[in-house]
Amino acid sequence: MASLISCPHCGVRPREEFTIRGDASLTRPAADAGGDAWYEYIYLRDNPRGRHKEYWHHSSGCRRWLIVERDTVTHAVHTVCDAALAKLGGAA
Ligand SMILES: [Zn+2]
Secondary structure, three states: OOOEEEEOOOEEEEHHHOEEEEEOOOOOOOOOOOHHHHHHHHHOOOOOOOEEEEEEEOOOOOOOEEEEEEEOOOOOEEEEEEHHHHHOOOOO
């Protein structure tokens, strides 16, 4: 696991200040989507090798939600952005 993560609000902080919260690449199905779509969204996860986007919570810092792109093989962190700003299409 990467030992340092650069929070866009707090700067470079130790990994222990963060909590990993799951896959950031999932798309929520429509409310009227079938049971199979909801089952897959809620219960099924890939185990990707290589670059992957994940939600991380800066639980011992600014308490912001971040999207961290990291390599699951090398644990290198490539990008970090604020999840709320990314969702709004703003700068990370
Ligand atoms: Zn922070």
